Amino acid sequence: DSGSVTASPRQQDTEYLCPVQIGSPAQTLPLDFDTGSSDLWVFSTDTPRSEVNGQTVYDASSSSSAKRLSGATWKISYGDGSSSSGIVYLDTVTVGGLTVSRQAVEAAKQVSSSFSRDTSSSGLLGLAFSSINTVSPNQQKTFFDNAMPHLDAPLFTADLKHNADGRYNFGYIDKSAYTGSISYTPVDNSQGFWGFTATVDGTDVTGIADTGTTLIYLPDSIVTSYYSQVSGARYDSSNAGYIFPCGSSMPDFSFNVGGGGGGGGTVTVPGSYVNFAPTDQTGQTCFGGLQSDSSIGISIFGDIALKAAFVVFDGGNKQLGWAAK
Numbered sequence: 001d002s003g004s005v006t007a008s009p010r011q012q013d014t015e016y017l018c019p020v021q022i023g024s025p026a027q028t029l030p031l032d033f034d035t036g037s038s039d040l041w042v043f044s045t046d047t048p049r050s051e052v053n054g055q056t057v058y059d060a061s062s063s064s065s066a067k068r069l070s071g072a073t074w075k076i077s078y079g080d081g082s083s084s085s086g087i088v089y090l091d092t093v094t095v096g097g098l099t100v101s102r103q104a105v106e107a108a109k110q111v112s113s114s115f116s117r118d119t120s121s122s123g124l125l126g127l128a129f130s131s132i133n134t135v136s137p138n139q140q141k142t143f144f145d146n147a148m149p150h151l152d153a154p155l156f157t158a159d160l161k162h163n164a165d166g167r168y169n170f171g172y173i174d175k176s177a178y179t180g181s182i183s184y185t186p187v188d189n190s191q192g193f194w195g196f197t198a199t200v201d202g203t204d205v206t207g208i209a210d211t212g213t214t215l216i217y218l219p220d221s222i223v224t225s226y227y228s229q230v231s232g233a234r235y236d237s238s239n240a241g242y243i244f245p246c247g248s249s250m251p252d253f254s255f256n257v258g259g260g261g262g263g264g265g266t267v268t269v270p271g272s273y274v275n276f277a278p279t280d281q282t283g284q285t286c287f288g289g290l291q292s293d294s295s296i297g298i299s300i301f302g303d304i305a306l307k308a309a310f311v312v313f314d315g316g317n318k319q320l321g322w323a324a325k
């Protein structure tokens with residue numbers, strides 16, 4: 001089997017949403033595919049009306065294939081302080097033509113305000129490792145884990161784009177989607193993430209490949225030296241990050257993956273991607289797409305990095321592949 005689904009950017013590439021079919025007859029919800037978590041959760045008819053603000057909701061009661069997973073609950077909190085919790089159904093889930101028949105669909109009974117405010121997203125589809133799924137008492141598998149045994153190849157690929165529709169493919173590598181060769185590097189999934197080591201300016205950086213995080217968060221030393229090349233750039237505590245004049249021409253940002261004997265491959269993030277967005281309506285000052293990880297405790301290669309590459313999340317061999325495109 002295989003699947004292929006469009007990933008559409010929202011609000012200047014802040015997040016990427018994909019249509020997912022749940023239940024019978026199919027209910028299509030736009031979900032944020034997130035390689036940084038492992039819960040498939042959705043706004044539902046169980047979510048308080050006061051917390052629903054235009055989102056499409058899942059109605060288990062109108063799905064003939066839905067079965068309540070009795071006694072099961074879930075509760076998750078994310079790096080940006082957002083959170084959600086609820087109950088669990090098993091139902092049929094289809095992504096880009098790829099179907100999993102008994103997928104844990106986590107229905108929200110509570111969502112934090114930032115989810116309520118994000119009117120375009122109906123929830124998340126977690127693609128990290130099932131070891132960090134939050135369902136209790138019996139932990140559930142991710143859509144990818146459930147699908148893996150049926151896939152032509154035990155992998156999925158992420159091809160996110162700047163201000164344009166990209167794609168997630170399951171079970172195969174589309175050779176027309178990238179240029180040159182794919183450089184592979186081992187994955188450390190001990191914390192449930194797609195952990196890997198890259199080299200930036202000769203310094204090894206261990207971080208995670210995270211489609212659910214908008215920006216890149218790296219060690220202070222790397223971030224400070226990057227912005228030292230941009231006149232007028234400074235760390236601004238009120239914005240909690242590096243800002244600079246919007247007219248600045250930003251240097252490209254490169255990192256090397258799979259640096260072993262073969263020299264590995266280099267991913268180059270265009271400077272224009274690092275000029276993420278204005279901090280206010282005047283458009284004078286802009287917020288950087290590369291920020292420090294010092295308040296997070298982990299380095300994150302988020303969408304700003306991922307949209308500069310074609311990325312292979314290889315669950316079978318526990319490796320990450322990176323290619324230019």
Ligand SMILES: CCCC[C@H](NC(=O)[C@H](Cc1ccccc1)NC(=O)N1CCOCC1)C(=O)N[C@@H](CC1CCCCC1)C(O)(O)C(F)(F)C(=O)NC
Nearest residue numbers: 014015034036037078079080082118210212213214215296
């Ligand atoms: C600072 C460290 C990480 C922050 C990261 N969040 C983000 O990157 C959010 C994503 C978002 C997009 C649109 C609307 C609302 C939120 N964006 C964000 O904080 N910003 C602020 C800076 O400007 C850019 C947008 C995060 O928590 N990512 C989650 C998944 C998101 C949770 C909130 C909803 C969208 C998905 C994650 O799963 O990737 C995680 F790995 F970080 C995590 O927390 N795993 C448990």
